[in-house]
Structures are given as structure tokens and as C-alpha cells.
Amino acid sequence: MNFKPLTLSLALGMLPIPAIALGIEKIELPDMGDSSGSLISPLQEQELGEAFFRNLHAQIEINEDAEIQQYIETIGRQLVSNSDTPGNPFHFFVVLDDSINAFAGPGxxxxxxxxxxxxxxxxxxxASVMAHEVAHVTQRHLYRAFEAARKLSIPTAAATLAAILLGTQSPELGQAALIAVQAGSTQFQIDFTRDNEMEADRVGMQTxxxxxxxxxxxPVFFERLQQSTRYYGQGIPEFLRTHPVSASRIADTRGRADQYPYRQYPDSKGYLLTKAKLRVLTTSDNQSTLKYFQAHENQGTPFQRAVARxxxxxxxxxxxxxxxxEKIFRQLVAQYPNQPQFAAALARTALDSRQFDQALKLYKQALHYFPNDVAIKIEFIETLLKTGYPEPAKQTLATLNTRTRKQPIYYELMAQTQAALEQDAESHRYLAEYYYAKGQTEAAIMQIKLAKQAKELNFYQQAILNERLNFFIREEKQRKQNH
Incomplete structure (x- = not known):
């Protein structure tokens, strides 16, 4: 097979080009007549974004810890509500990868x-990095990049974009994805210009x-990125190699920042606690992590010392x-009774140590004080299922917000709940949605087929299962046509 060359021209970026999931059926990129990309409909943008996110789940490890997700969404919503398009939908998430990276995708x-x-x-x-990414979306930089490929189908353009992103992370995966692009595709050029990056810096700083x-x-963080490159030698991360932070960019952002009066901006408790949790979650050497926190146990403000503990x-x-x-968490709960992370950690300790009655008691107490905390609700649901209370688990699932009910963890918990209630068809149906959300369409098809084998399905259930099965089969067929 012969492939026309792919050209990647990225200038002074904070982002890699995002991957978009393969397999959106019957959607063509519109012939965009201007650089704003305004002719892409909101529905197309939403479908692109959802496909992009499913593809990411299939390729990289995305955080599923509810507390971490809750924090990143909180800071993201704060930024979006102060952006130049506060009504646009945004979705924020953390990738569990120690490389230095951030990116914006469609939708x-x-x-x-x-x-x-x-x-x-x-x-x-x-927040400065996230604001920069938000600006790339609000200023339509991603859709300007699609203009060169406006005649391509979404699956073909998606395969090319995915190949570019995968190529920056893993040459082997990138090559495999490139081979999947159909022969004869239009030459595909992506050009995030220096002007795009300057605009994202300017708009992001205002946000x-x-x-x-x-x-x-x-500018402080840009400078740290620049300085960090000198310690990598030949092993410099691909992100910093292909997206350099220049002295002129630092100077430009510093000049803009100096126009604002200086004052202190204290970190939120959520930031400090989430950063501590991420450090523990992503570091395999428990002993070195323990030493890190012990070294900070007697430093900083009282709350910073509490974070170390x-x-x-x-x-x-x-x-x-x-x-x-348990001893430390109890002390922290007593010292900071208004901090939900400490209450949740104490309850989670009881759960992990299989003290189920105690865990239920502690989660109920935590929900009494923090009734709208999504992370505590999710862990309470998990505890109810482990202790044989599926009906209360189902009732609690119904109280989760719309954002959470679109995440894989929701479908997984619904599948477990329905299984515990001996509703096999519903359990397989929700498990299908879980696999689909994780980018595993073949597994989703298998689960729908299992659901259809259940006895005594009513007309409504049959209709839903048939619709989803046909949808999954069409999407999987479309995906395979690009391989």
C-alpha cells in the first residue's frame, strides 16, 4: 500500500495534536469556508469529542479516582465560566502518565x-496550562487545523490524527496507526502556528x-519547563522536544502578567490534597514516597503539614x-472536620481492611456532612454492593449528577448493581455501555448479545438492546474499514 506523506508542523506549542476515535459513522467533515470552523455543528462537535474520549480510554490510562476527577472538573469549570465562551461544554480529566503533557481535543x-x-x-x-488549553478550544484552533482535510471522512481524518498523537508517545503504536489509514488519502497537514500559540497564551492569561x-x-511554569530540559540530555521527553518553550514566549507572557498588580494567590486545599493523592497513586516506590512526605511533615503552614500526614x-x-x-486519618478528621477527603479516607481504610460495618457507618456519616460529594457517593455505592445492599446502591446511583452518569465508573457500578438485583439483561446492557465508553466496541457487542439471551425481556428492553446492538455493529464495521 502506498501512502501520501503526512506533514506535521507544530510551532511553540503546549499541546500535542489530539487523537480522535475511529469509527464515527455517517459524519463528513463540512467544507468549512472560513477559519473559524463555525460550520461544524454542535452535534458534530459533541460526537467528535465523545469519540475522541473513547479512543483515549482504549490507548492510555485515564484516571478513574472520583476525588481526583472531582477536583480537576472544579478547577476546569472555574476557568470555563470566566472564559470568552462560558456556555460551551467542556470535559476535564487526568491521564495517569508521568510524562509532562497536556492536550485539548474536540468537544x-x-x-x-x-x-x-x-x-x-x-x-x-x-490553572495556567488548563487555561491555555481552554483557549485553544474557544479560539477554534483545532478546527482551523481540519481545514486541510475537510474533504476527508471523519474515520480517515481520525486515523491520521490518532497516528500523529500515538507517534509522539510510542513509535510502534504510531506506525501501526499510520498503516491503518486508507491508501490514497489526501495529504494531511496540521499547522498550529506561532500565532495560535500566542493567542492561546493571551486569551488563556485573561481567563x-x-x-x-x-x-x-x-511565565513561571513555562520557565520551569524550559529549565527542566537541561537535565534530560538525549532522553528529553518528546513533548518538550517537539513543543519547545522559547525565551521569547516566556518574555511575552511575563510582560503581560506584569501589567496586573502583584498579590498573593494561596493554593486551595483541594489542589494540595489532590497532588498528594496523585503522587501516591502514580509512584510505585512506596518507600521513596513515604520519605518525601516525611520530609515535609514539619514544613509550611499547619494545613500543608496536614497534607504531608x-x-x-x-x-x-x-x-x-x-x-x-487509620490512626492518622482519625487525627485529621478530628482536626479538619470540614474536609471531605479526610472523612472519605478514613471510611476507605475501613473498607479496604474489610471492616464492612464500620465502613458503612463512616460513609453514612460522611454523606451526612457532605451530601453532594460525588466521590463519597461513589465509594458508598461500592461499599453497599460489597456488603449486599444493592437496592440502596441503586437509589444512590440515581442521585449522581449528569456528568458522572456519562463516565465509565457509572456504567460499571450500574452493571454490578443490576447483577446483584438478579437483573441479568440490564447488567449486561450497562456492562456493554461500560466497554463502549472504554473504547472496546467488540466487547460491548458481546455484552448486548448476552443481554438478548435473557428470558422474559419486555418490548421496551428488546427495542433498546436491538438499537444499541445495531449501533455498535455499524460503528465497529466502520472502524474496521479503515484497517
Whole structure:
């Protein structure tokens, strides 16, 4: 097979080009007559974004910890509500990868790698990167990039874009994806210009200021990125090799930031606690992580010292040293009764140590004080299922917000709940949705077929199962046509 060359021209970017999932059927890129990309309909944008996110689930490890997800959504919503298009839908998530990376996809899907999160030294630095990504979406930079491929079908363009992103992360995966692109495709050029990047910096900084974050954090973090490259030698991360942070870019953002009066911007408690949890979650060497937190146990403000103790207790919990973890978490709950993360951690310790009655009691107490906390609700549901209470689990699932009910964890918990209620067809149906959300369409098809084998299906159930089976089969067929 012969392939026309792919050209990638990226200038001074904070982003890699995003991957878009393969297999959206019957959608053609419109012939966009202007650079705004305004002729892409909201429905097309939504479908592109959802497909992009499913594809990511199939390729990389996306965080499913409800507390971490809750935090990244909170800071994201704060930024979006102060952007120039506050009504646009956005979706924020953390990728569990230690490389320094962040990216924006269609439909407002913004990903931040745990490696970049942990590199930040202040919440405003994290917000500056996210604001930059938000600006790439609001200024339609992604859709300007599609103009060169406006005659391609979505699956073909998606395969090409996916190949580019995968090529920056893994040469082997990238080559495999490139081979999947059909022969004879139009030459595909993507050009995030220097003007795009400057515009994203400028618009992002204004969003940062309006959202009450420190504008000086943007040049500070850019400078740290630039300085960090000198320590990598030949092993410099691909992100920093292909997306350099220049001195002129730092100077430009610093000049803009200096126009605002200086003041202190304290980090939120959520930032400090989420960063500590991410460090424990993504570091395999428990001993070195423990030493890190112990070194900070007597430094900083009282709450910063509490965060260090929280990190120590999380390491104990991860190491199954339950009594040590419980002791610290109880102290933290007593000291900070208004902090939901501490209450949840204490209950989770009881759950992991198989003290189920105690775990139920602690989760009920936590929900009494924090009735709208999604993370606590999800862990409470898991506890109810483990202790044989599927009906209350189902009732609690019904109280989750719309954003959470679109995430894989919701479908997984619904499948477990329906199985516990001996509703086999519904259990397989929700498990199908779980696999589909994770980018595993063949597994979704299998689950729908299993659901259809259940006895005594009513007309409504049959109709839903037939519709979803046909939808999954069409999408899988469309995906395979590009291989």
C-alpha cells in the first residue's frame, strides 16, 4: 500500500495534536469556508469529542479516582465560566502518565497528565496550562487545523490524527496507526502556528486573571519547563522536544502578567490534597514516597503539614498498613472536620481492611456532612454492593449528577448493581455501555448479545438492546474499514 506523506508542523506549542476515535459513522467533515470552523455543528462537535474520549480510554490510562476527577472538573469549570465562551461544554480529566503533557481535543475535552500536575508548584501554574488549553478550544484552533482535510471522512481524518498523537508517545503504536489509514488519502497537514500559540497564551492569561488565579504563574511554569530540559540530555521527553518553550514566549507572557498588580494567590486545599493523592497513586516506590512526605511533615503552614500526614497515611493504606493509616486519618478528621477527603479516607481504610460495618457507618456519616460529594457517593455505592445492599446502591446511583452518569465508573457500578438485583439483561446492557465508553466496541457487542439471551425481556428492553446492538455493529464495521 502506498501512502501520501503526512506533514506535521507544530510551532511553540503546549499541546500535542489530539487523537480522535475511529469509527464515527455517517459524519463528513463540512467544507468549512472560513477559519473559524463555525460550520461544524454542535452535534458534530459533541460526537467528535465523545469519540475522541473513547479512543483515549482504549490507548492510555485515564484516571478513574472520583476525588481526583472531582477536583480537576472544579478547577476546569472555574476557568470555563470566566472564559470568552462560558456556555460551551467542556470535559476535564487526568491521564495517569508521568510524562509532562497536556492536550485539548474536540468537544472541549481537556486532558492533563499526572506528570505535569506533579511538576506544578502552585495551583495557578496548573490553572495556567488548563487555561491555555481552554483557549485553544474557544479560539477554534483545532478546527482551523481540519481545514486541510475537510474533504476527508471523519474515520480517515481520525486515523491520521490518532497516528500523529500515538507517534509522539510510542513509535510502534504510531506506525501501526499510520498503516491503518486508507491508501490514497489526501495529504494531511496540521499547522498550529506561532500565532495560535500566542493567542492561546493571551486569551488563556485573561481567563486566568478573571478566574482569580495568578497571571505570573504562566511565565513561571513555562520557565520551569524550559529549565527542566537541561537535565534530560538525549532522553528529553518528546513533548518538550517537539513543543519547545522559547525565551521569547516566556518574555511575552511575563510582560503581560506584569501589567496586573502583584498579590498573593494561596493554593486551595483541594489542589494540595489532590497532588498528594496523585503522587501516591502514580509512584510505585512506596518507600521513596513515604520519605518525601516525611520530609515535609514539619514544613509550611499547619494545613500543608496536614497534607504531608495525609500523604503518609495514603502510603500506609496503599501498603495495607491499615492501623497506621487509620490512626492518622482519625487525627485529621478530628482536626479538619470540614474536609471531605479526610472523612472519605478514613471510611476507605475501613473498607479496604474489610471492616464492612464500620465502613458503612463512616460513609453514612460522611454523606451526612457532605451530601453532594460525588466521590463519597461513589465509594458508598461500592461499599453497599460489597456488603449486599444493592437496592440502596441503586437509589444512590440515581442521585449522581449528569456528568458522572456519562463516565465509565457509572456504567460499571450500574452493571454490578443490576447483577446483584438478579437483573441479568440490564447488567449486561450497562456492562456493554461500560466497554463502549472504554473504547472496546467488540466487547460491548458481546455484552448486548448476552443481554438478548435473557428470558422474559419486555418490548421496551428488546427495542433498546436491538438499537444499541445495531449501533455498535455499524460503528465497529466502520472502524474496521479503515484497517
Amino acid at each position: 472541549g475535552y481537556i486532558g492533563v497528565n499526572s506528570g505535569l500536575f506533579l511538576l506544578t508548584e502552585a495551583e495557578s501554574e496548573l 486566568l486573571v478573571d478566574a482569580n488565579y495568578d497571571p505570573r504563574s504562566m 495525609y500523604g503518609i497515611a495514603l502510603v500506609h493504606l496503599k501498603s495495607q498498613q491499615f492501623s497506621d493509616a
